[in-house]
């Protein structure tokens with residue numbers, strides 16, 4: 001993996017090489033803290049040790065018992081997005097599907113679309129108490145029973161040492177994978193949490209972990225040694241200079257879900273104490289006809305992160321006599337995408353709008369492992385430089401309590417606040 005940070009310098013926000021070199025001294029201190037946290041397997045820092053601590057064998061063993069048409073992951077947040085990112089990016093004869101949201105029509109239609117006798121369900125929740133995950137699993141389990149499918153024969157649980165899912169696995173003797181200690185959900189893609197669906201889909205877990213390990217091996221006391229640290233340090237430095245938004249813009253449909261995974265990682269880790277950097281999900285080339293207008297001519301408050309594979313399958317463009325479009329004929333869609341990637345990058349730079357280029361060789365297991373790990377390292381070093389509590393997410397608890405109170409799941413003052421909403425309705 002490579003990070004080209006050239007276009008992050010000397011733009012509207014005023015980051016220059018001298019300032020980056022000065023920041024590199026703070027990166028060295030941050031790295032010492034990160035390395036110490038990894039050595040001690042401290043909460044959160046343990047995530048950056050997954051390339052060596054994640055044993056793929058239990059994951060492969062749990063997957064080996066199935067030869068399904070579909071693997072359905074039931075989870076939410078980091079308990080679904082890691083798996084989704086990997087399997088959405090890679091081709092497989094197995095259909096990998098996800099239930100995370102609790103939109104009734106969407107859940108009903110997705111479940112109805114499955115042959116449940118040919119589906120393996122992986123219900124994933126570290127806590128075992130997440131309402132969306134448990135509710136969706138109960139719906140899926142009832143659908144399996146209604147279809148005459150023995151759900152206990154087609155369900156694998158991934159959860160923490162205690163809680164509802166652990167109890168259910170023990171009661172029904174279900175295969176169970178352990179979520180890794182000290183790894184928050186948004187950092188768990190390269191673990192049992194994110195890799196079961198990939199194993200069922202036939203993807204090479206060793207290559208995913210090898211890609212991650214190659215980026216882990218670059219972590220040192222300098223941002224100039226590690227694409228992850230370089231990206232995290234530049235994102236932080238620009239954030240301190242006014243880049244309130246980080247637009248994650250992969251130039252590959254297969255990486256669209258990666259942008260969604262990145263959004264949770266960046267927002268839930270760095271949005272603390274009135275600070276943080278808002279991840280915007282974008283897609284190249286599509287958003288050149290959409291959000292690029294804002295990125296280039298709106299407020300100078302963004303870093304645009306352009307991600308692409310250097311190699312990918314291509315498709316020829318037939319010759320044409322369409323007036324003015326003859327230049328396209330005989331080239332390829334890959335040539336067009338490459339030209340647009342570089343043109344977008346240059347158009348932002350020409351307007352003084354900071355952007356960074358992240359490149360992997362291919363969207364394959366190794367490239368994904370590199371990309372996921374580098375983003376996690378970037379997030380951790382950003383959190384160290386910003387001095388925030390990277391691995392907690394207290395702000396999401398208020399809404400959980402309010403919703404639970406509204407549903408009669410307990411007495412919560414948050415639910416009273418919901419009932420007391422100020423209303424000013426316009427129809």
Ligand SMILES: O=P(O)(O)OC[C@H]1O[C@](O)(CO)[C@@H](O)[C@@H]1O
Pocket residue numbers: 076077078079124125126127128129130133184185186268393396
């Ligand atoms: O794995 P669990 O405990 O169901 O949590 C799912 C998601 O919910 C959160 O805890 C936030 O509510 C995320 O951090 C996590 O990825």
